[in-house]
Amino acid sequence: MTGITPGKAQPGLRPAPGSNSRSSRAVASGDERSRAWIEEVVPPGDPRLEALASEVLEGRCVAFVGAGFSMAPHSDGRRGPPSWLGLLEFLCSELRERNPEIARKLGEWLRPTSGGLSALDFEAVGQALADELGEAFEPAVQKALRLGAAPPGDEDQPTTLWRRRKLLREIPFRAVLTTNYDTVLDDPCDELDCRSCGYAPEASYWNLLRTGGGWWQHGLWSNEESGSSPLRLVKLHGHADGDPQKNPIVLGRKDYRRLLYGDGRYANFLRTVFATKTVLFLGVSFTDAYLNELRSEVLQLLSSQLGPQTRPPPWYAVLKTSNELQIKYFEEHEGICLLPYAGEGHTGLDAWLEALWERTAPVQRLRALFRSRAGRGHDPASAVDVVWYDPNLQNNQYGFGVFEEAGVRVETIERLEDLRPDHLRAKLLLTRFGYRPGREPEAVELLGKLANWGGERPPVVVFAAPSPQHAAENRALALRHGAHEYAVHWDELFEVIERLFTPRFGTTA
Numbered sequence: 001m002t003g004i005t006p007g008k009a010q011p012g013l014r015p016a017p018g019s020n021s022r023s024s025r026a027v028a029s030g031d032e033r034s035r036a037w038i039e040e041v042v043p044p045g046d047p048r049l050e051a052l053a054s055e056v057l058e059g060r061c062v063a064f065v066g067a068g069f070s071m072a073p074h075s076d077g078r079r080g081p082p083s084w085l086g087l088l089e090f091l092c093s094e095l096r097e098r099n100p101e102i103a104r105k106l107g108e109w110l111r112p113t114s115g116g117l118s119a120l121d122f123e124a125v126g127q128a129l130a131d132e133l134g135e136a137f138e139p140a141v142q143k144a145l146r147l148g149a150a151p152p153g154d155e156d157q158p159t160t161l162w163r164r165r166k167l168l169r170e171i172p173f174r175a176v177l178t179t180n181y182d183t184v185l186d187d188p189c190d191e192l193d194c195r196s197c198g199y200a201p202e203a204s205y206w207n208l209l210r211t212g213g214g215w216w217q218h219g220l221w222s223n224e225e226s227g228s229s230p231l232r233l234v235k236l237h238g239h240a241d242g243d244p245q246k247n248p249i250v251l252g253r254k255d256y257r258r259l260l261y262g263d264g265r266y267a268n269f270l271r272t273v274f275a276t277k278t279v280l281f282l283g284v285s286f287t288d289a290y291l292n293e294l295r296s297e298v299l300q301l302l303s304s305q306l307g308p309q310t311r312p313p314p315w316y317a318v319l320k321t322s323n324e325l326q327i328k329y330f331e332e333h334e335g336i337c338l339l340p341y342a343g344e345g346h347t348g349l350d351a352w353l354e355a356l357w358e359r360t361a362p363v364q365r366l367r368a369l370f371r372s373r374a375g376r377g378h379d380p381a382s383a384v385d386v387v388w389y390d391p392n393l394q395n396n397q398y399g400f401g402v403f404e405e406a407g408v409r410v411e412t413i414e415r416l417e418d419l420r421p422d423h424l425r426a427k428l429l430l431t432r433f434g435y436r437p438g439r440e441p442e443a444v445e446l447l448g449k450l451a452n453w454g455g456e457r458p459p460v461v462v463f464a465a466p467s468p469q470h471a472a473e474n475r476a477l478a479l480r481h482g483a484h485e486y487a488v489h490w491d492e493l494f495e496v497i498e499r500l501f502t503p504r505f506g507t508t509a
Contacts, residue, residue, distance in 0.1 A: 034354075037347075037351060038351045038354050038355055040351070041341045041347075041348045041351035041352065041355075042339075042351055042352060042355040046355075048316070048337055048339055049339075049352075049355055049356065049359065050359075051314070051337075052278070052280065052316050052337075052339075052356065053356060053359035053360050055278040055314060056171060056172060056173065056215070056278075056356065056359075056360040057172075057214055057215045057359075057360055057365065057498075058214050059172070059174055059213045059214040059215065059217070060174065060277055060278050061173055061174060061277065061278040061279075061280055062173060062174050062175050062176070062177060062208070062273060062277045062278070062279050062280070063168060063171075063173045063175075063176045063177070063279075063280050063282060064176075064177045064178070064279050064280065064281045064282065064284060065168070065176060065177070065178040065179075065180060065185065065282050065283055065284075066178070066179060066180070066281065066282065066283040066284035066285065067081070067083065067084065067179070067180055067283060067285075068282075068283030068284065068285065068346065068349070069164060069168075069178075069180075069184075069282045069283030069349070070161065070180055070182060070184040070185075070283070071083065071283070072159070072160040072161040072164060072346075081145050081180070081182040081184060082144055082145075084122050085110065085117070085122070086144075087141070087144050087251075088106075088110055088122065088125050088126060088129065089107070089110060090140075090143075090144040090147075091126075091129045091133065091137075091140055091141070091144065092106050092107045092110070092129065094133065094136070094140040094143070095129060095132055095133060098132065098133070098136075099132060102128075102132055106125055106128055106129065109121065109124075109125055110125060119287050119288065119289055120253075120289075123251075123252060123253040123256060124252075124253050126251035126252040126253070126255075127251075127252025127253040127254050127255070128252075129251075129252070130251060130252045130255070131252075137249075138240070138248070138249055141181070141240050141249055141251070142240050145181075145182045145183065145240050160350065161184065163350070164349075164350065164353060165184065165185065167353045167354065167356075167357045167361075168185070168282075168353070170357060170361045170362075171353075171356055171357050171360050171361055172214075172215040172217070172360060172361070172362060173232075173280075174208060174232070174277065175208040175232040175233070175234060176232065176233050176234070177234045177236055177273070178233065178234070178235055178236065178237075179236050179237045179250075179288065179291075180235070180237070181235060181237055181238045181239055181240045181249050181250075182240055183240065185233055186233070208232065208234070208273070209269070209272055209273075209276075213491070213495075214495065214498065215360060215362055215365055215494075215498075216362070216491055216493075216494030216495040216497075216498055217491050235247060236250075236259075236266070236270075237249065237250035237251075237255075237259075238250050256290050259290065260290045260293070260294070267294060270291070270294050271294055271297065271298055274294065274295055274298040274315075275298045275301070275302065278314045278315065278316070279315045279316070280315075280316045280317070280318075281315070281316065281317035281318070281319075281336070282317075282318055282349065282353075283318075283349065284317060286317075295315075295334075295335075299334070299335045314337070315334075315335050315336045315337065316336065316337050316338075316339055317330070317336050317337075317338055317339065318338075318339045318341070318348070318349050318352045318353075319338050319339070319340060319341075320340070320341055320342065320346060320348060320349075321338065321340045321341075321342070322340060322342040326338070327340060339352050362402070362406075362494070363402065363405045363406040364406070365498075366402070366403070366406035366408060366494070366497070367406045367407050367408070369497060369498065369501040369502065370385050370406070370407075370408050370427060370501070372501060373427045373428075373501045383409075383425050383426065384409045384410065384411040384423075384426050385403075385408045385409045385410065385426060385427045385428065386403065386408060386409070386410045386411070386426060386427065386428045386429070386430060387410075387411050387413065387419075387423045387426045387428075387429045387430070387458075388410055388411070388412050388413070388429075388430040388431075389412075389413050389414075389416065389419065389429075389430070389431040389432065389442075389446060390412070390414070390430075390431070390432045390463075391414045391415070391432075392432075393412055393414065395432075395465075396463075398490065399490065399493070400412075411423075411426075416442060416445060416446060416449070419446065419449060419450075421453055423458075424450070424453065424455065424456065424457050424458065425458075426458045427458055428458055428459060428461065428497070428500075429446075429450075429457075429458045429459070429460045429461070430460075430461050430462075430463050430493075431443050431446050431460065431461075431462055431463070432462070432463060432464055432465075433462050433464035433465075433474050433478065433486075435470075435474075441474070441477070441478075443460075443462045443464075443478050443481075443483065444477065444478070444481050446460070447460060447478075447481040447482045447483060448481065450482070451482060459484035459485075459500055460482065460483050460484055461483065461484055461485050461486070461487060461493065461496055461497075461500075462474075462475075462478045462483050462485070462486045462487070463487050463488070463493055464486065464487070464488050465488065466488045466489070467488075471486075471488065474486065484496070484500065485500075
C-alpha cells in the first residue's frame with residue numbers, strides 16, 4: 001500500500017505522541033480548565049451529543065454554516081467578516097462617490113426603527129445596491145470582506161476562528177454547506193475547484209447526494225500539512241473571490257427569488273439534503289425566509305407521509321438560549337433539536353464543537369476504539385496496541401502517522417522471524433499479503449505461525465496492495481487461514497477497525 005505522508009519509517013516501537021506533539025496542544029485536549037469549560041455547556045453523556053455523534057460517525061451529517069460562525073472575536077477587536085447590516089452600510093459608503101443621493105436614502109432605510117429591520121429590508125437594500133453599483137458590486141463586497149478579516153491564526157497562535165475552522169474540517173461531516181460568501185472556510189489550496197472553494201456549487205451536488213460511508217473515509221479528513229483539501233464545501237449564496245459568472249453573490253431580493261424559483265437545482269438540492277441528511281446548523285439565525293420555506297416544506301411532507309407521532313427529521317442547531325419553551329417549540333414544531341448555551345458571548349458554540357470533535361474526529365475515534373479494546377494480558381503501561389508486519393515500511397507512512405496522532409502504539413516488524421509470542425498480547429495484528437511465487441504467501445505463513453502457538457490471539461487483518469485480478473482469490477485464501485478481514489485501501493482498513501472494535505456499529509466508545 002502506497003503511503004501518503006512522505007518520509008521513511010523506522011522499525012520498532014512507535015509510541016503515542018508526547019507533550020511536544022502539536023495535536024496534544026489542542027484547545028480541548030489535556031487542559032483541565034478547558035474540560036471544565038466544555039462540561040459547563042455540554043454535560044458528560046448528554047444524549048443529544050451522543051445521538052448527533054452517531055449520525056456524524058455513520059456519515060449522515062451535513063453542517064450548515066451561517067454568518068454567526070465566522071463572526072468570532074479576535075484579540076485585536078476585529079470580529080471577522082461584517083454582519084449583514086455592516087456589509088450593507090459599507091456598500092452604501094462605496095456608492096456615495098457614484099450617487100450620493102441614493103446612498104443617503106439607502107442609509108436612512110437601514111437606520112433602526114422602533115420595529116427593527118426585517119429580512120425583507122435587508123434584501124431590498126441589497127438589491128438596490130447591486131443595481132446601483134453594477135459591475136463594481138462584487139469588487140466592493142470583496143473589499144468589505146478583506147477589511148474586516150481578522151488574522152487567520154495557526155497552530156502556534158490559534159484564534160477562535162482558526163480553531164472553529166479546524167474543528168469543522170476535522171469532524172467528518174459528509175459536507176459543509178454555507179450561505180456565507182467570505183473566504184473564512186476556503187481551503188488554502190493553489191488550484192481552486194468546486195470542492196474546496198465553492199465554484200459552480202452544482203458540481204458538488206452529486207458527491208454529497210450520491211456518495212456514502214462513515215468517518216473512516218479519509219477523503220473527509222483534514223491533512224493541512226500536505227496541502228490537501230478534503231473539506232467538501234458548497235457555497236450556496238456565491239463566492240466573493242470567485243467568478244461572478246459561475247457562482248455570483250446572492251444579496252438582493254431578486255437573487256434570492258432566482259435561487260428559489262428560477263433555479264430548480266438549488267431548491268431540489270436543498271430539499272433532498274433536508275429530507276435525507278442530518279443537518280447541524282452552526283451560526284444560523286433562521287431569519288432567511290427562503291431556507292425556512294424549503295425546510296418547512298420538507299417537514300410537512302415527511303410529517304404527512306409518516307404520521308404525527310413519527311419523530312421529525314434529525315436536525316440540530318447550536319443556539320444561544322436557555323428558554324425551555326423555545327427549546328420545546330423548535331423540537332416539536334420545527335423538527336430541530338436545539339443544542340443550547342447561555343452566558344456572555346458565543347463561546348457555547350465552541351464548546352459544542354469541541355465536544356462533537358472529541359466524539360467524532362477520526363484520530364479521536366481511533367483513540368477511543370483502541371482504549372475500549374482489551375488485548376490478551378494487555379498491560380497498558382508497556383504493551384503495544386498494533387503489531388504491523390511489512391518489510392517495506394515506507395508503504396505505510398500514512399497509517400503510521402494517523403495511529404501516532406491517535407495515541408495508538410505500533411510496533412513494526414520487517415521479518416517474519418521477528419514475530420514473537422508476546423505479540424499475541426497486542427490488540428490488532430496487521431500484515432501484508434506478500435505473494436511469493438512457488439511458496440505460500442507471507443500472510444498465510446504468519447497466520448500458521450500464530451496457529452501453532454495456540455491460545456488466544458489478536459485479530460489479524462491483511463492489508464494488501466490493490467490487485468483487481470487476484471483480490472477475491474487472495475481474500476478468500478487469507479480468510480480461510482484465519483484472517484479476520486482483508487483490506488486494500490485506508491478507508492477499508494479503518495472501517496474494519498470500527499466494525500471490529502465496536503459491538504454494534506454506530507455506538508460511541
